[in-house]
Amino acid sequence: MVRLLLASASPARTATLASAGIAHRVLVSDVDEPAVLAAQAEATARSGAAAPSPADQVLALARAKAEDVAAALAAGARPSAGFPDDDGDRPDDVTLVLGCDSMLEADLGDGVEVVGKPRDPEVATRRWAAMRGSVGVLHTGHWLVAVPGAGGAEARRRRTTVGERTC
Numbered sequence: 352m353v354r355l356l357l358a359s360a361s362p363a364r365t366a367t368l369a370s371a372g373i374a375h376r377v378l379v380s381d382v383d384e385p386a387v388l389a390a391q392a393e394a395t396a397r398s399g400a401a402a403p404s405p406a407d408q409v410l411a412l413a414r415a416k417a418e419d420v421a422a423a424l425a426a427g428a429r430p431s432a433g434f435p436d437d438d439g440d441r442p443d444d445v446t447l448v449l450g451c452d453s454m455l456e457a458d459l460g461d462g463v464e465v466v467g468k469p470r471d472p473e474v475a476t477r478r479w480a481a482m483r484g485s486v487g488v489l490h491t492g493h494w495l496v497a498v499p500g501a502g503g504a505e506a507r508r509r510r511t512t513v514g515e516r517t518c
Contacts (some may be wrong), residue, residue: 356430358420358450376430378423378452380416387415405465409452409492417450417494424448424498448496456488457481 355375357364363446368375391411403411420428424446454465459481469475 352368352444354444354446356417356424356446356448357422359453364451378420378428378430378448380419381414381423382412382415382418382419384412384415384452387412391495401516405490406492409490409494410456410494412452413450413492413494415450416452417448417496421448421496421498422476433437446498448498449493450496451492453489453491456490457489458485 355368355373356366357375357377358380359365360377360379365375365377368369388403388411391408395401396405423518456463456465456469459466459478459479464477471479
């Protein structure tokens with residue numbers, strides 16, 4: 352049996368999977384996102400490479416989340432609800448852990464900046480108003496880890512979407 356475990360508390364990601372008919376469960380990662388980004392920036396600075404782009408950052412965060420939940424699962428952690436059609440673990444069962452992250456690059460009036468999730472509806476409303484007539488770039492990273500099968504195989508993908516917000 353192959354099962355999908357989402358390493359995210361995002362209601363939007365859960366709703367997207369559910370609307371696509373993809374049965375899954377959730378186990379939220381304990382990743383310290385600022386620490387992951389700081390380590391990534393330090394590693395690229397040591398190598399002499401350019402600072403990580405937002406697209407690189409979302410992929411690093413997605414990977415950290417997926418690997419954190421995969422390690423927790425291997426150590427015995429379980430999602431709050433069982434998997435659909437779960438009749439117990441079998442040696443050939445594989446759980447796919449999906450880590451995700453997104454960042455928005457937007458011009459909010461002081462030049463282009465990367466913004467995280469708004470903390471409340473008022474912040475979201477102010478951002479939308481500030482972006483009026485400008486272009487926003489959404490970077491999304493996905494990282495998939497197979498546990499325990501396939502030798503810990505991993506797959507990754509990142510996408511960038513450019514959208515114009517006009518009101």
